Each structure stands twice: as C-alpha cells, then as structure tokens.
Amino acid sequence: xxxxxxxxxxxxxxxxxxDGIDLxxxxxxxxxxxxxxxxxxxxxxxxxxxxxxLTAGRVxxxxxxxxxxxxxxxxxxxxxxxxxxxxLFGQLTVWQNLWVAQNSGEQRNQNFFWRWLGGSRGxxxxxxxxxxxxxxxxxxxxxxxxxxxxxxRRLEFARALSAKPTLLLxxxxxxxxxxxxxxxxxxxIRNLRRDGITVLLIEHHxxxxxxxxxxxxxxxxxxxxxxxxPIAVQADPEVRAAYxxxxxxx
Amino acid sequence: xxxxxxxxxxxxxHTILGLSAYxxxxxxxxxxxQAGFFAIGAYVAGMLTVLAQWPVIPALGASAVVAGAxxxxxxxxxxxxxxxxxxxxxxxxxxxxxxxxxxxTYQVQAGHLMLGPHGAEGFRQIRYFPEHGWTTLDVMLxxxxxxxxxxxxxxxxxxxxxxxxxxxxxxxEFAAQSSGINITAVKVSAMTIGGVIAGIGGGIFAHYxxxxxxxxxxxxLATFAVAYPILGGLSSVFGTLLAxxxxxxxxxxxxxxxxxxxxxxxxxxxxxxMNVRPRGLLDAGTVLALKRLIVSRKD
Amino acid sequence: xxxxxxxxxxxxxxxxxxTSAAIDVxxxxxxxxxxxxxxxxxxxxxxxLLGIGFTLVFGVMHKINLSYAAASxxxxxxxxxxxxVIKAPPILVFLMAAAAxxxxxGLVYLIGFKFIPFANPLATLMSTVGLLLLIDEIIVHxxxxxxxxxxxxxxxxxxxxxxxxxxxxxxxxxxxxxxCMVALLLLLYRTRLGLATxxxxxxxxxxxxxxxxxxxxxxxxxxxxxxxxxVAGAMTGAAIGILSPLLSLxxxxxxxxxxxxxxxxSIPGAIMAGLVVGGLENLFQFFRxxxxxxxxxxxxxxVFLVFRPGGFFAMPAGRD
Numbered sequence: 001x002x003x004x005x006x007x008x009x010x011x012x013x014x015x016x017x018x019d020g021i022d023l024x025x026x027x028x029x030x031x032x033x034x035x036x037x038x039x040x041x042x043x044x045x046x047x048x049x050x051x052x053x054l055t056a057g058r059v060x061x062x063x064x065x066x067x068x069x070x071x072x073x074x075x076x077x078x079x080x081x082x083x084x085x086x087x088l089f090g091q092l093t094v095w096q097n098l099w100v101a102q103n104s105g106e107q108r109n110q111n112f113f114w115r116w117l118g119g120s121r122g123x124x125x126x127x128x129x130x131x132x133x134x135x136x137x138x139x140x141x142x143x144x145x146x147x148x149x150x151x152x153r154r155l156e157f158a159r160a161l162s163a164k165p166t167l168l169l170x171x172x173x174x175x176x177x178x179x180x181x182x183x184x185x186x187x188x189i190r191n192l193r194r195d196g197i198t199v200l201l202i203e204h205h206x207x208x209x210x211x212x213x214x215x216x217x218x219x220x221x222x223x224x225x226x227x228x229x230p231i232a233v234q235a236d237p238e239v240r241a242a243y244x245x246x247x248x249x250x
Numbered sequence: 251x252x253x254x255x256x257x258x259x260x261x262x263x264h265t266i267l268g269l270s271a272y273x274x275x276x277x278x279x280x281x282x283x284q285a286g287f288f289a290i291g292a293y294v295a296g297m298l299t300v301l302a303q304w305p306v307i308p309a310l311g312a313s314a315v316v317a318g319a320x321x322x323x324x325x326x327x328x329x330x331x332x333x334x335x336x337x338x339x340x341x342x343x344x345x346x347x348x349x350x351x352x353x354x355t356y357q358v359q360a361g362h363l364m365l366g367p368h369g370a371e372g373f374r375q376i377r378y379f380p381e382h383g384w385t386t387l388d389v390m391l392x393x394x395x396x397x398x399x400x401x402x403x404x405x406x407x408x409x410x411x412x413x414x415x416x417x418x419x420x421x422x423e424f425a426a427q428s429s430g431i432n433i434t435a436v437k438v439s440a441m442t443i444g445g446v447i448a449g450i451g452g453g454i455f456a457h458y459x460x461x462x463x464x465x466x467x468x469x470x471l472a473t474f475a476v477a478y479p480i481l482g483g484l485s486s487v488f489g490t491l492l493a494x495x496x497x498x499x500x501x502x503x504x505x506x507x508x509x510x511x512x513x514x515x516x517x518x519x520x521x522x523x524m525n526v527r528p529r530g531l532l533d534a535g536t537v538l539a540l541k542r543l544i545v546s547r548k549d
Numbered sequence: 550x551x552x553x554x555x556x557x558x559x560x561x562x563x564x565x566x567x568t569s570a571a572i573d574v575x576x577x578x579x580x581x582x583x584x585x586x587x588x589x590x591x592x593x594x595x596x597x598l599l600g601i602g603f604t605l606v607f608g609v610m611h612k613i614n615l616s617y618a619a620a621s622x623x624x625x626x627x628x629x630x631x632x633x634v635i636k637a638p639p640i641l642v643f644l645m646a647a648a649a650x651x652x653x654x655g656l657v658y659l660i661g662f663k664f665i666p667f668a669n670p671l672a673t674l675m676s677t678v679g680l681l682l683l684i685d686e687i688i689v690h691x692x693x694x695x696x697x698x699x700x701x702x703x704x705x706x707x708x709x710x711x712x713x714x715x716x717x718x719x720x721x722x723x724x725x726x727x728x729c730m731v732a733l734l735l736l737l738y739r740t741r742l743g744l745a746t747x748x749x750x751x752x753x754x755x756x757x758x759x760x761x762x763x764x765x766x767x768x769x770x771x772x773x774x775x776x777x778x779x780v781a782g783a784m785t786g787a788a789i790g791i792l793s794p795l796l797s798l799x800x801x802x803x804x805x806x807x808x809x810x811x812x813x814x815s816i817p818g819a820i821m822a823g824l825v826v827g828g829l830e831n832l833f834q835f836f837r838x839x840x841x842x843x844x845x846x847x848x849x850x851x852v853f854l855v856f857r858p859g860g861f862f863a864m865p866a867g868r869d
Contacts, residue, residue, distance in 0.1 A: 049428055075430030087425040089418045091534055096414040101429035143534060163430055280674065327855040333670075334613045338809045339854045341802060342847040349844035370840075469798055473678055480675050514686040520679030525664045528672035 002027050002062060002167050002198045003048070009056035010043055017043040019222035020057070025167070030189065030199040032213030032230070034206070036242060039219040041202045042084055045169045048200075049081055050074050061167065076103060080165035082156045084172045084202075090145025094136055094155055097144050098127045103163040127162070134158040150181055157188065167198045174205040186212055210234070218242065255386045259458050261498050262393035266451035267471075268478030268490040269400050274444040275479050276413075277437050278420035280333075283324060283340035285472035286347035287317040287445040291452025292462050293351060293367060299378040299457070300365050301358050306378050306457060313453035314446045321445020325438035344472050352464040372463025376456050389458050396454065400447055404487050416440060448475075481523060483530025485537040492531055580712050585831040591719040592788050593827015594726035598781035599800065600807030600819030601733065602774040608814040609750045609770045610662065612673045616680035618804050619797035620657055620775065621782035623684045624650035626792055628783060629697060639700040639787075643725070646783035647776045654775020658768055681797065688794045696793040699786030722784045729780050730820060736773065737816075746770055750814075806850050812860030821861055 001024050008021040018040040025031045033041050046052045048059055050071040058067045066074055080101075089097050102123060131137045134154045139147060144155060153173065160168060170189070174182050182205065189212050192199055203209045209216060210230045218226040218233055220242040226233050233239055267288055274281045291313035298309040324343060331339050357366040367373040379389055407413050418426045419436045426433055456462050478497070482489030501516055527533070532540075599618055606614045628646035631637050637645075661676045706717025737743035748756045749766045757763055785800065786792045807826050811818025826846070834842040 051424060051427065070432070070434075071427040072430050072432040075428065080430075081428055083425065083428075087422050087428075089414075089421050089425065091421055092414055092417055096418075099411055100414045100418045100426070100431060103430050141538075143538070159429065275671075280671065327851070330858045331854050332858075334607065335809050335813060335854065335858060337613065337674075338805045339851060341805065342850040342854075345802065346844055346847035346851065349841070349847065353841060353844070469802065477675060477678065480671050484671075514683065514690065517679045517681070517683030517686060521660055521676045521683065524672040524676035524679065525660070528665050528669045 001025070001060075002029075003200065004060040005044070005048070005057065006060065007057035008044065008047060008059070009054065010040075010047055010052060011055045016222050018047065021219075021222075021224055023217055023224065023227075025198055025200055027198055028193050028196055029214050030193055030201060030212055032209040032216040033200060033202045033219065034204070034209055034216060035219035038221075039242075040222040041219055042171055043222075044219075045081055045171050045200070045202065048074075048169060049079060075163050075165075078164070078166035079169065080160040080163040080167070081169035082160050082171055082173055084175065086152050086156050088144040088152055088155055088159070090143065092144055093141050094131070094144055094147070095127060095140045097155060097159050098130055098162045099123075101159045101162040102127065130158050130162060149176060153177065153181075165197060167200065168192060170199060170201045170203075172202055172204060174203055174208050182208055252386055255390045257499065257503055258390050259386075259393055261494055262390070262397045263451055263455050263458070264474065264478065264498055265397050265491050265494045266400055266447060266454070267475045268482070268494055269404055269487065270444045270446075270448035270451060271475040272444075272479040272484070272487065272490050273404065273407075273416070273440050273447070275476065275484055276416040276420050277440040278423070279328065279437060279441065280337050280476060281328070281340045281441065281444065282337055282469065282472040282476060283321075283343045283347075284444060284448045284475040285467050285469075286340075286344035287321050287448035288452035288455065288471070288475070289347050289351060289462075289464075289467035290320060291317045291449030292456035292467070293354075293373060293452075294449070295453030296373050296376045296456040296462065297356070297366065300373075300376055301356075306382075309378075310450050310453040314449045317449025317452065318442050318446035321448075322438060322442040324445075325441035328441060329434060329437060341469060341472065344467075344469065348464045348467050351467070370464070372461060373456070374461045376460045376462070378457055380460075393454055393458070396450065400450070401487050401491070408487065477520070479530075481520070481530055483532035483536070485530075485534045486532045489530055489532035496531075582832065582835050584713055585835040586828040587713060588716065588719060589828040589831030590824045591716075591723040591827070593824040593830075594723045595781050595784045595788065595823075596803055596807045596827050597820045597823025598726050598729060598777050598784070599804035600811055600823045601730065601816055602778045602781070603804050603808040604811065604814055604816060604819045605770060605774050605777075607808070609746055610767065612662070612670055613677070613805075614657065614661070614771075615674065615677040615801060616657055616661065616684060617774070617778055618800040619681045619684040620653040621650060621778035622785070622792065622794070622797050622800065623688055623782070624653050624775070624779035625699065625782035625786045626688055626692070626697070627653075628779070629699070629792075632700075639702050642700055643780065643783045643787075647779040650779020650782065651772045651776040654771040654773070654778065655768055657775070658771035662767070662771075663764070681801070685794050685797055688797075692794070694794065696791045699783075699790060699792050701787035701790065719788060722788055725780065726784060729777055730816075733773070733777060734816065742766075742769060806846070810850065810853060810860050812862040815860065815862040818860055818862040 003023075003025040005021055005023040008018055008023070009016075010018040021040075021044065023031075023044075033044070035041055043052065047054060050059075050066075050069060050073075054067055058065055060066070061074070061077060061079065064077075066077065069077070089100070092100070128137070131140060134157065136151060136155060136158065139151060144152065147155065153176075157170075157173065160170075174185055177185065186208060189199060189201065201209065201213060213230060215228065216226075216230050216233045217224055218236070218239050225242060226236045226239045228236075267284060270287065271281065271284045274284070291310075294316045295306075295309040295313040298304040298312055299306055304312075324340075328336055328339065351367065352370055354367050355369045357364045357368055359365075363375065365375055384392075407416075415426075415431055415436060418429070419431060419433050423433050426436075474497075478493040479490045481497070482491070482493030497516075501519065599621065602617050602621070603613065606612070606617070625646045627649035628642045631642060631645045657677075657680055661680050662673060665672050665676060701718045703717030703721045708715045708717060708720065737746065745756070745761045745766050746769070748759070748761060749763055753763055756766075785796065789796075803826065807819055807822045810826065811820070811822030829849070830842060830846060833845045837845065
C-alpha cells in the first residue's frame with residue numbers, strides 16, 4: 001500500500017468538508033475519486049499534501065505516518081500534485097517552473113543550500129527531456145503566464161512529474177479540455193502506471209475516470225459512499241442517488 | 251568635482267539599501283525594516299572603528315553579521331504575518347530600532363573629546379576615513395566596489411535555481427510548497443540576506459557621512475528602500491540601480507533648480523509611474539526583450 | 550506612670566495622619582495615571598476613525614491606502630480656507646473638513662487606484678506613497694511650512710467626575726467621533742449601498758454579474774472613508790490645537806497600528822483598537838515620558854502581531 005488514509009477528517013468551523021474517510025491506494029494503482037461538487041475531493045488532496053492541518057485521522061505514506069510533516073517534506077518523500085485551477089509560476093519561464101520543482105534522487109541527498117543552487121549538468125538534461133516529452137521544448141524560455149491554456153495544463157502536469165513522485169495526485173486535470181486533449185491525457189495517465197507511479201485521480205469527466213481507473217471511490221458530503229471497480233460503482237444505487245437524485249435511483 | 255563624487259557616494263549607498271530590499275521583495279515580503287538593519291549596521295560599524303579602533307573592513311563584516319543575525323531573528327515572527335500586516339509589523343520594528351538609538355548613549359573619553367553615540371544628538375566624529383588618509387575619490391571607489399560586488403552576487407543568485415525559488419515563493423506560496431520548496435527557510439533566508447546587505451550599507455553610510463543620528467533612519471528611508479526595487483522593477487538588479495540613479499541623481503539633484511517644486515514633482519512622478527508602468531522600469535517583458543536584443547547583437 | 554491618655558491619643562492620630570498622607574500620595578499617582586488613560590481613550594477616538602478608514606478600504610479593495618492620514622490632515626487644512634472667507638463657527642469648519650475629505654477620497658481613488666491592475670498590490674502601495682508625499686508637499690507649499698491654529702469646541706469646559714477632570718473639548722471630540730462611527734455602521738448595514746459595498750468586498754466578479762458597478766462602489770467607499778478621515782483630521786487638529794504637516798507620518802503609523810491590532814477588515818476591531826492605543830499611549834507617556842513612549846507602542850505592536858497576527862477580530866479564514 002502506497003497511501004493509507006485512516007479516519008481522515010477536516011472541519012472548517014461548522015462545515016464537515018471531510019468526515020472520517022478511510023481510503024487506500026495500492027502500488028501502481030490508479031484510484032479514481034469522484035463525487036458531486038462540494039463532496040470534499042479537493043480537500044482530501046490538500047490534506048494529503050499537508051496544505052491544511054487535519055482535524056482528525058492519519059495520513060500514512062509508504063508505511064510511515066506523515067500527518068505532521070510539512071508540505072515540502074512530503075514532496076521530498078515522493079508525493080506530488082496538480083491544481084484544479086492551474087497554479088503555475090506565471091512570472092517564471094517554462095524551464096524555471098520545472099527547475100524549481102525538480103527533485104531528482106541526487107538532490108534528495110544534498111543539503112539545503114546546494115539544492116538551492118541546483119545546476120548540475122544531469123539536472124539540466126533531465127529538464128530538457130521532460131520538456132520534450134510534453135511538447136514544450138519550443139516554449140522553453142517563454143513566461144509560463146503567456147502560454148495557451150492547453151500548454152499550461154501540460155506544464156502543470158510536467159511540473160508535478162519533475163518532483164519524481166511515487167504518488168501523483170491529479171486534481172481535475174481534464175477540466176476545460178477538448179476531446180483530443182482528453183485522449184492525450186488518458187494516454188499520459190496510463191503511462192504513469194507503466195512507469196510505476198501510483199495515481200489518485202479526481203475527475204468530473206466520467207468517461208475518462210471509467211476508462212483509466214482501476215478502482216473508484218465515491219464521495220458525498222465528505223463521506224465515502226461507495227468503492228469498487230468502475231462497473232460496480234456505476235451500478236450502485238446510492239451513487240446514482242447522489243448524482244442524479246433519489247427519484248432516478250429508484 | 252567633490253560635489254559629483256558626493257552624489258556618486260549617495261547613489262552607491264542607496265543602491266546597496268535598495269538591493270537589500272530587492273532580495274526580500276522577491277519572496278513577496280514587503281519589508282519596511284531595511285532602514286532598521288541599515289541603522290544597526292551604521293551604529294555597529296561606527297562604534298567598532300571609533301571606540302574599538304577596528305579597521306573599516308572587519309568593522310563592516312561585523313555590522314553585516316550583526317544586522318544579518320537580527321534580520322534572521324525578525325524573519326521568523328515575520329512569517330506569521332502576511333502581506334500588508336507585514337508592512338505594518340516591519341514599520342513598527344524599524345521605528346523601534348530608531349527609537350532605541352534615540353535613547354542610546356555609550357560614550358568613551360578620548361583625550362578632551364567624548365566619543366560614541368549620544369542619544370538624540372546621534373553619533374558624531376566617525377572619522378575613520380579622514381584619519382586614515384582616504385580621499386573623497388577613494389571613498390567613492392570603495393563604495394562602488396562594494397556595490398559592484400553586491401550586485402554581482404545578487405545577479406548570480408538570480409540566475410541560479412535559488413533566484414527562481416525565491417520568485418516562486420513570492421508568486422504563489424501554496425504552489426511553491428507543493429513543488430517541494432521549504433518556504434519558511436526561503437523567506438527567512440531572504441530576510442537574512444537583506445539584513446546582511448543593509449548592514450554593510452549602513453556601515454559604509456556611517457563612515458562617509460561621519461555623523462549619524464536616529465532621524466535619518468526613519469520611515470522615509472525605509473520607504474525609499476523598497477521604492478527603488480519596486481520602481482525599478484523586480485525582474486533585474488539593474489532596475490534598482492536605474493531607479494536610484496533616477497531618483498537621487500535626476501530628481502533630487504538634477505531638479506534642484508526647480509527649488510521647492512521639485513518635491514511636489516517627486517510624489518506626482520511616482521504616482522504617474524505606477525499608473526503607467528505598474529511593474530516598474532525593467533519588468534519581466536522588458537528584461538526578456540533586452541536579453542534577446544543582446545543575444546541577437548552577438549550573432 | 551506613662552503619658553497621659555490625651556497625649557497618647559494625639560500620638561496615635563498623628564501617625565495615622567502620616568500613614569494616610571502616604572496613601573494619599575500613591576492614590577494621587579494612581580488618579581493621575583487613570584486620568585492620563587482617560588484622556589488618551591477620548592483622544593483615541595480619532596485613531597479609531599483613522600483605523601476605520603484604513604480597514605474599510607482594505608476590506609473592499611484588499612489594498613492599503615497609505616496616503617489616508619495625510620489626506621485627512623489635508624482636509625482639515627482645507628477646512629481652514631472657509632475661515633479665510635467668513636468668520637464661521639467651529640462646527641461649520643468641521644463639516645467643511647468632512648466634505649473636503651470626501652472630495653480628497655474620490656481624487657485619491659481616481660489617481661491612485663483606478664488605473665492600476667488589481668493584481669499588482671506593490672504598484673498601488675507605491676502610488677499611495679507618492680500621493681502621501683504629494684499631499685504633504687502641497688500642504689507645505691501653501692502654508693510655507695508654518696503650523697496653523699485649529700478651532701476647538703468647549704475647550705474651556707472641564708467636567709469634574711469624582712477625583713477626575715474630563716476635558717470638555719476631548720469629550721466633544723469623542724462624541725463627534727462616536728456619531729460618525731454610528732452613522733458609518735448604519736450606512737454599511739442598513740442601506741443598499743452598504744450591502745453593495747460588503748458584496749464587492751467578498752466577491753467582486755459575482756457582484757458585477759449582479760449588476761453592481763464596482764467602480765461606483767469603490768468611488769463611494771473612498772468618498773465615505775474620506776469624509777470619516779476629514780472628521781478625524783479635524784478632530785485631531787481640535788484636540789492638539791494646531792495643524793502641522795509633520796502630523797501626517799506619525800498619524801499614518803498610528804492609524805496602521807490601530808488597523809492591524811483591530812484586525813484588517815474589521816470595523817469593531819478598529820474602534821476598540823483605537824481606544825486601546827490612545828489609552829496605552831498616554832499610559833506609557835505617564836510612566837516613561839514622551840521619548841520612550843513610542844518605543845513601547847512599537848514593541849507592543851510587534852509582540853502583538855507575533856502572538857495574535859489576526860488582530861482583535863480577524864477576518865475568518867476561508868477554505869482556500
């Protein structure tokens with residue numbers, strides 16, 4: 001098990017955004033996380049990353065309890081994420097966006113200051129390779145804020161991968177994409193599994209999730225209401241009620 | 251001739267002050283505490299050369315270390331306050347430093363003179379340069395050697411991953427954290443570096459003016475410190491230098507003939523500049539364009 | 550046989566007089582201290598108004614208008630113009646200051662805020678600094694730097710409450726500031742304009758989609774805070790007795806302190822903080838004199854920010 005969420009809970013004042021969630025993701029698995037808006041999906045990602053403090057529960061990663069680790073430490077351990085509304089460093093170039101996120105094996109061993117200066121040849125070649133993989137080489141020195149939307153999404157994905165994660169959290173990566181771009185995304189996500197990366201995928205785009213995920217968990221009002229293979233989940237009456245209303249489920 | 255040398259000295263020292271704010275501003279922290287670190291550097295260096303007979307360069311080193319250490323100490327509580335609250339907190343710190351020196355007296359008898367800081371009267375007789383035969387030209391060259399050194403250091407930092415990391419933190423802390431950046435370490439380091447640079451600048455300032463007092467290190471100086479990098483643009487150290495030359499050279503000195511109207515123009519020009527070019531003289535687009543121009547010229 | 554009972558009784562009563570005299574001296578010190586604080590709290594109402602102005606602009610635009618205190622003093626100066634024309638009663642002068650403040654507020658918005666991109670807070674910060682310098686220079690130019698007398702009301706009235714003296718002019722200032730605060734709160738919470746202002750501060754884009762003109766709301770916010778600032782400037786002049794361009798910088802710093810201590814964006818916080826800062830200022834002055842007074846205020850603020858960065862009433866943290 002790469003990721004084990006135990007009793008994950010987050011309250012914002014009176015709002016129970018996430019309410020006692022138990023979830024686990026196996027190595028090289030792609031777990032889809034779906035649910036109506038406001039069901040707590042993005043909050044779960046923020047909790048796994050440590051951007052929000054937990055109200056209760058534990059986050060166990062690769063067997064170690066990381067619930068009290070700061071966000072950057074979790075990234076060094078191997079967790080990376082993308083953001084639902086793209087959060088690139090708009091004033092930095094495409095190349096610099098990848099550079100700051102770079103987290104290669106050699107860097108994990110370097111101390112703080114040396115990582116800061118990070119300019120080894122191998123590191124630079126790695127960034128160039130990533131740029132090529134994502135079709136962004138020609139925009140290498142362009143400010144990230146000036147890219148087209150599709151390019152920005154690709155850069156966001158590339159930046160997350162620069163951190164060399166074992167677990168990748170994708171927060172609605174297909175939002176705003178056309179059919180062609182979604183097909184491309186489908187292939188990229190499958191390639192992740194081939195490369196041994198575990199994926200937690202939040203998505204509204206049902207076809208993509210059904211196509212790519214090994215298992216799916218469904219959230220509603222901060223609680224898990226179903227979990228299983230895509231087909232099983234599709235047939236679950238409670239899931240249908242959550243999405244379509246009780247009349248449709250009947 | 252001495253007048254122009256004096257002007258170059260002022261421009262040099264103010265550039266160092268501006269550069270100290272530049273580093274901190276990159277991380278998104280608007281710090282009006284730089285004048286405070288400047289003051290600390292001034293008094294420490296002055297006291298070391300006057301009261302303890304240190305040579306000037308080790309004294310500057312010591313003022314850099316002391317100012318840097320205090321900046322580091324300030325950097326940690328500064329993490330707890332964001333954005334505009336930080337502006338107020340740093341104003342308060344700067345004013346506290348100024349008021350401390352307003353009340354600070356430590357005098358030593360030397361012959362028939364009393365030397366050392368003397369409360370509201372300030373610290374007079376910081377005469378290391380004249381006593382050791384430095385001419386105005388020597389001092390000016392020394393100042394600009396330091397300016398060149400500091401600018402080179404920051405320019406190099408800017409090109410390295412550290413520069414991109416600083417700017418990433420300044421732009422989006424959540425995204426920076428999620429990319430594996432330790433924002434606490436980055437922000438405190440930036441504040442410390444700013445303190446070190448300001449300390450050096452203050453030490454030099456004390457020696458070339460030979461007389462420092464608390465009034466000089468108030469909110470106005472603190473505002474100038476951040477004004478230079480903001481007006482010059484945060485995309486390049488040269489922007490800060492340009493801004494200092496423009497403000498000190500052109501506005502304050504060059505428009506002397508305008509008499510009192512000069513000050514009015516000063517405020518109006520700042521307002522106009524921010525409306526017309528909000529990202530400063532040398533913004534990211536301009537810097538990229540200049541780079542491309544230089545590269546294409548080389549071919 | 551010992552001293553006669555009469556002598557003995559005299560000795561006892563003399564010592565008790567001496568002891569009660571000692572207690573009287575301490576009691577007097579305490580009264581003086583409380584008197585100081587009371588005066589300070591009354592004067593603190595002006596700080597509260599300044600704090601409200603800063604905090605309201607921050608709440609709506611998420612930016613700080615550093616020229617606010619200078620504009621307020623400027624409005625007070627402008628109100629003196631009316632005295633050059635007719636021998637007006639002080640109340641009219643105060644009203645004129647309020648009106649001038651409103652005009653100044655609108656102008657500040659136009660040249661300092663309207664045309665600068667929303668996403669660039671540094672540029673706005675600098676432009677307000679430029680405005681601060683500009684306003685100060687205009688004042689210095691037109692008055693040749695000479696401090697001017699400012700009218701006050703009830704300055705010769707002193708009300709005795711037990712062992713305390715309450716200055717009539719300070720009480721009037723306090724009362725006028727309170728009237729101003731109540732009027733502002735009514736405006737914000739009982740009128741449609743107030744509702745629109747609060748909507749824009751929370752969700753500018755959505756507000757625009759609901760048909761609220763952001764520009765109009767912003768202009769009106771600046772005009773209203775300008776009016777409040779004009780009153781604050783006038784009251785400061787009335788309390789101190791003179792106006793001087795040297796006032797704008799210390800008032801800016803105090804106003805910012807009040808805003809932050811009260812909690813950015815919170816009006817009740819600014820009110821409370823203004824009174825607290827006013828009282829504490831005088832208390833520090835009473836114990837340690839003028840030269841050290843401000844040092845303690847600054848340190849207090851710094852410490853306060855470290856342990857309670859949100860101020861008295863912080864804006865509640867959102868989900869993102």
